[in-house]
Amino acid sequence: MASEQSDDSSLHLPQSEGQLDLEHEKDLEVQAQEYVDRVWNPETSGPRPQSCPLEPCSEQQLRSSKSSGSDLSVKLRTSQVLPGESAQSGLLSLPWELVLEICSYLDARFVLGVLPLVCRTFQSVLTDEVTWRIRAQKILGMSYPVLEGKDFDWPTACIELEEHLSHWSSDDPRAEHFSLSDGHFASVDSVLLVQNASLCISGSRDRNVNIWDLRRLGQVREKVLVKTLGDHPRGTHRGWVWALAAQENMLCSGSWDSSIKLWDLASDGAAVREIRGKAAVLCLVYLPDVLVTGSYDKTVTMYDPRVGYPVLSSRKMHSSAVLCLAADHRFVLSGSEDRTLVVIDRRTNHILQRLQLDSYLLTMSYLNGELWAGDKWGLVHVFDQKDGNFQHVKCFNVGHRSQLTGISHSLGTLYTSSTDKTIKVHVPTEPPHTVCTLPHGDVVNGICVEGNVLAAASGSMSLEIWRMTK
Structure with a gap:
C-alpha cells in the first residue's frame, strides 16, 4: 500500500518551468491560429455587399489628357519674359507651350532641380504649381489626386508619378x-x-x-x-x-x-x-x-x-x-x-x-x-x-x-x-x-x-x- 501511495503522489508533482513554458506557448499558438482562421483566412472574407464598387477596367484608365490640361494651359499663355532676361535668346523666344513640351521629355527631377537655375524666367515658370499640374494630367489623363488639399505638393507628386511609372509600367519592370x-x-x-x-x-x-x-x-x-x-x-x-x-x-x-x-x-x-x-x-x-x-x-x-x-x-x-x-x-x-x-x-x-x-x-x-x-x-x-x-x-x-x-x-x-x-x-x-x-x-x-x-x-x-x- 505504501508503494501504491508513493506512485500515486508522483503523478501530482509540480510541472517543471520548461514544461509550463511549452504549454503556454502552445496555448498562444492555438489562440493565434484561431484569430488567423477567423480574420485573415481568404475563405472567410465572405461575399461583398452589392454596394461595393465594381472592379475597374484598368486598360481603359490611362488615356491622354483632354479638356483639363488645355483649361489650365491658358494661364501660361500670358507668361512674359521677366525684366532683365533676353527675349531673343534660345528657348525664351519660344511659346511656353512648346517649352513645356520640350521639358516633358526630360526627367521631372532634372527639370525641377536644374533648369530653374538657368535664368529667372525658367525659375518663375518651372516652379509654378500650374506647370506641374498640367504635366501630371498629361501623364495620367485621369482624375488626380483623389484628395487635393491647399498644400498639395504638385512638383513632388510629378516626380514620384514619373519615377513610379518608369519602374513598373513596362512589360519588363525595372x-x-x-x-x-x-x-x-x-x-x-x-x-x-x-x-x-x-x-x-x-x-x-x-x-x-x-x-x-x-x-x-x-x-x-x-x-x-x-x-x-x-x-x-x-x-x-x-x-x-x-x-x-x-x-x-x-x-x-x-x-x-x-x-x-x-x-x-x-x-x-x-x-x-x-x-x-x-x-x-x-x-x-x-x-x-x-x-x-x-x-x-x-x-x-x-x-x-x-x-x-x-x-x-x-x-x-x-x-x-x-x-x-x-x-x-x-x-x-x-x-x-x-x-x-x-x-x-x-x-x-x-x-x-x-x-x-x-x-x-x-x-x-x-x-x-x-x-x-x-x-x-x-x-x-x-x-x-x-x-x-x-x-x-x-x-x-x-x-x-x-x-x-x-x-x-x-x-x-x-x-x-x-x-x-x-x-x-x-x-x-x-x-x-x-x-x-x-x-x-x-x-x-x-x-x-x-x-x-x-x-x-x-x-x-x-x-x-x-x-x-x-
Whole structure:
C-alpha cells in the first residue's frame, strides 16, 4: 500500500518551468491560429455587399489628357519674359507651350532641380504649381489626386508619378526581385524597412525577428541574413511575431506572447528592454514622443519613449480586437474587428470620433491627414481629415479577391497586398489605376515600401524584395 501511495503522489508533482513554458506557448499558438482562421483566412472574407464598387477596367484608365490640361494651359499663355532676361535668346523666344513640351521629355527631377537655375524666367515658370499640374494630367489623363488639399505638393507628386511609372509600367519592370528563404521556418507575418532601406526586419510565426542587410543583395557569396535577435533558444519571442515598428535606431517587436521588445540597431541589435502587456500585440506605431500598441483584448495603449516607456494611457476603445493603427502629432487612429474606426485626440486623450464601417480594416497608410486603408473584402477606403474631423470619402475596388494585408501610399504611388497571393502596384488616381500585378505562390501577409525598395512578408516562409533600378 505504501508503494501504491508513493506512485500515486508522483503523478501530482509540480510541472517543471520548461514544461509550463511549452504549454503556454502552445496555448498562444492555438489562440493565434484561431484569430488567423477567423480574420485573415481568404475563405472567410465572405461575399461583398452589392454596394461595393465594381472592379475597374484598368486598360481603359490611362488615356491622354483632354479638356483639363488645355483649361489650365491658358494661364501660361500670358507668361512674359521677366525684366532683365533676353527675349531673343534660345528657348525664351519660344511659346511656353512648346517649352513645356520640350521639358516633358526630360526627367521631372532634372527639370525641377536644374533648369530653374538657368535664368529667372525658367525659375518663375518651372516652379509654378500650374506647370506641374498640367504635366501630371498629361501623364495620367485621369482624375488626380483623389484628395487635393491647399498644400498639395504638385512638383513632388510629378516626380514620384514619373519615377513610379518608369519602374513598373513596362512589360519588363525595372525592378530586381530577390526571394530570401533561408531565415525563417514558418510564415513571415511582418516586415519593416529601416535605415533608408539598407536593412530589412522580418517577424515570423517561428517566433523570431531577423535582420537582413539588403546592401548585400546580388553579391556573390554574401549572406544577406545578418542575425536573429535575442538569445533565447526557442526564439526572439515566446509567441508569433505579429508587429514591427522603428524610430531612428530603436526597433520594437510585438508578439502574441503579450510583450513588446526593444532593440538597439546601432548596437548590433542589442536588447534594450521588454514591456509586458496583458494580451497579444497585433499592431504598433512608433513616433519620437509616443509608442502606440493595439492588442487582442480591444485595448489601445500609449507609452512615452522619452522617459523609460511609462504608460500614458490604456483604454478599451473597441468591442473586439484592435487590428491596425496609425498616428501623428495630433491623432491616434485605431481600426478593429468590430468594424469601427476610432479617432483619439492625443492632447486630451478623448475619443473624437467613432466611425461605423461596413467591414473591418486590416491595414492603414496615413500621410498628411489623408488615410488610405484596406478591408476584409480587399477594398481600399480613403478618409479625409479637415479641422480635426475624419470623413469616409471614397471606396475603391482595386482588383483584389480577399483581405488586404498591406497598403502603402504617397503623393504619386500606391501599393497593396492581399491574401489572394498578389501584390498590386497602382497610381493613386480616382479610381486607382493598376500598373502591374506581382503574383506570388502563397498569401502575402504585409508590405513595406521605402525609397527604391518594396519588401513583402510571405506565407511561404520567405521575405520577398524588389529593388527598383534607375
